[in-house]
Amino acid sequence: MRVPMLLVALAACSSTFVLAGPPAPGADWFAAHRAALAAKLPPGAVVVLRGPAEPEAEIGDASRPDSSFWYLTGFPEADSIAVFRPSAAEGKRYVLFVRAKNWAEERWTGRRAGVEGAKADYRAEAAFPIEDFQKESRSLLAGAKALFYLDARDRPFREKLITSWQAFAAAGTESLPASDVAPVVAQMRLVKDATEIAILREAVNLSVEAHRAALALARPGVNEGVLKAAMVQRCLAGGGARMAYAPIVGSGPNSVILHYSDANRVMQRGEMIVNDTACEYGMYAADVTRSYPVSGRFSPEQRALYEIVLASQKAGIAKAVAGAKHHEIQVASYDVIVDGLLKLGLLKGTHEEVKSSRSYTAVFPHGVSHWLGLDVHDAGSYEFADPRDRFSRYFSSNATLRPGMVLTVEPGIYIPERSEGVDPKWWNIGVRIEDDILVTEKGPECLSCAAPRELADVENAMRPVAGQSR
Ligand SMILES: [Mn+2]
The missing domain is CATH 3.40.350.10 (Creatinase/prolidase N-terminal domain)
Structure with a gap:
């Protein structure tokens, strides 16, 4: 027993203290x-x-x-x-x-x-x-x-x-x-070769580890910055030169701010955290978001919104197939979000009315997919058929998906406080779930889905060690 334990300890040391660094293409x-x-x-x-x-x-x-x-x-x-x-x-x-x-x-x-x-x-x-x-x-x-x-x-x-x-x-x-x-x-740059995909996988795997580290640290009384620091630590210790973008770790009222970057607030029981943070590795960017309750257990309202966003994301990912148009991801994700919010009474009217009035933008104000690669919002045309404004663009990106393309799927719902006609029990709940998808001959491959995403997996990853309470 002794020798293997020692070897395990040494292996742990070397992975902690030796930076192998990313593979440099020749x-x-x-x-x-x-x-x-x-x-x-x-x-x-x-x-x-x-x-x-x-x-x-x-x-x-x-x-x-x-x-x-x-x-x-x-x-x-x-x-x-x-x-x-x-x-x-x-x-x-x-x-x-x-x-x-x-x-x-x-x-x-x-x-x-x-x-x-x-x-x-x-x-x-x-x-x-x-x-x-x-x-x-x-x-x-x-x-x-x-x-x-x-x-x-x-x-x-x-x-x-x-x-x-x-x-x-x-x-x-x-x-x-x-x-x-x-x-x-x-x-x-839009279609990645085998070398690029290998490096991207590393960037994503490192980011998944970082998310696991942050999940385990979240609890009431902890500052958002503690989660951010753990993720930066994991990215840099894993050989990343820098973060892929400014980390977004927002709890409670900050969870409804799309690009909140202060990460300096003490998290409270009953709040949600939106954590949109990922590593750059070998020049390539990952882009991963997880959302979870500070307490480690979803409240009924948090659960309801999370289930809609997760179903929306799965519907979007299912459209990331070779030959499809990029906007099919947006349309599929959007439909699930709108139907879910109508059912909860958080949007009023019919599906058609919500679409024509764009009332959904009050709680779902961003697009659900962008290219990923050397840049987090990577280069490459979306071939917008209707470039009038951002919402027209989201629904008209006509680029045809091909194997080797990498993109994000990231729907979200954000209920600001004092939302008119909305029960305060919904206020300040933000949920975004974002994963990195490789388009392959065999369909979409989720590179980042090892980061806990199903409700039960999220709660399990946050389950405190015996004796510690939240
Ligand atoms: Mn993104």
């Missing part, structure tokens, strides 16, 4: 993305990608590469530019502009690959210090027929680039087009 993987992009562009295209400069502020998380820039280059440092020109002569097809090695600066802000590292580790055929971009760009753009750029929200960079491109074009007789390549890259 240079081939990024090169394949560049090749796939090239195949979508006209012959003679030149692509200029901006990796944004580090923000001025010296506080906050370490800067994160722009998702699309990283997807195409794998280069993780701030303030860089990649020029990609498939039809150019060898030696000029892929050029990186990076911050040069400079110990006096690196000792403050971190080590750099430098010009040599850009070639050796990131497959650049040539590399230059970032300051040389203006000087070198003329020869890199010469002879190109169309410019495609990715500005990563660096507007001055984009304006300067287009100005020089147009000046350059004016010198010739043809008019040369310049366009944003972001929508093209976004469509590539």
Whole structure:
């Protein structure tokens, strides 16, 4: 008995204290993305990608590469530019502009690959210090027929680039087009390959562990921040570089605030908690929400709303099948919520009246599904047929689901206090249930459903150890 126990203890130690870190995709993987992009562009295209400069502020998380820039280059440092020109002569097809090695600066802000590292580790055929971009760009753009750029929200960079491109074009007789390549890259990012799905699974699994940790800590008298801290601990200790988004841990009156981010209130018996928190891992985001009673036992009202949201989520997930349109998820989830609220008397009128008056938006004010990937609200078109306003968009997203797409399904009900005509027993109850769904040939696969979700599973996960009361 003794030896196995020791081994168990050692294993526990190593998993607690050793950060293995996420798997880093190899240079081939990024090169394949560049090749796939090239195949979508006209012959003679030149692509200029901006990796944004580090923000001025010296506080906050370490800067994160722009998702699309990283997807195409794998280069993780701030303030860089990649020029990609498939039809150019060898030696000029892929050029990186990076911050040069400079110990006096690196000792403050971190080590750099430098010009040599850009070639050796990131497959650049040539590399230059970032300051040389203006000087070198003329020869890199010469002879190109169309410019495609990715500005990563660096507007001055984009304006300067287009100005020089147009000046350059004016010198010739043809008019040369310049366009944003972001929508093209976004469509590539929409369908995940096996490497991306493997990393996403890790991000989600880590987030599920974090949710379990938080569930076990919830009880009256505990501050929301304690749950948030436990989740951040789990994400970072598991090798995540940062959270996938600002954690939302709201109890009672905060459970009806969709993006409540203070997490600094003492939870009271009888309240609900909405916990929308997840890890980023290897650059990929999970996005998971669980809702549960502070006391560990659902009250009748909490149970009634939770059952509607859960049924709504299951109806939505069932529509996440290859060939379906994205809005079918929204429609299926919506129908269950409206029917459930009508039955409870929390919405008045008929299903049709609720839809045409949009009275449901008082308690169900958001859409139920978005793409998930490198960004929590990932890139990729929804192909809205009716873009007039947010509710029209939710119900008209015509993108066709394909295997390899990953999306969230996250219906919710939030009853604010002083809701007109609503019995106060319903006030300040918020419920959102959100899971991450992979579309496969065989149907929807819920990546995050291991986080307790059925009512009994939630209560069991919160059951206190013997002798402790809530
Ligand atoms: Mn979400």
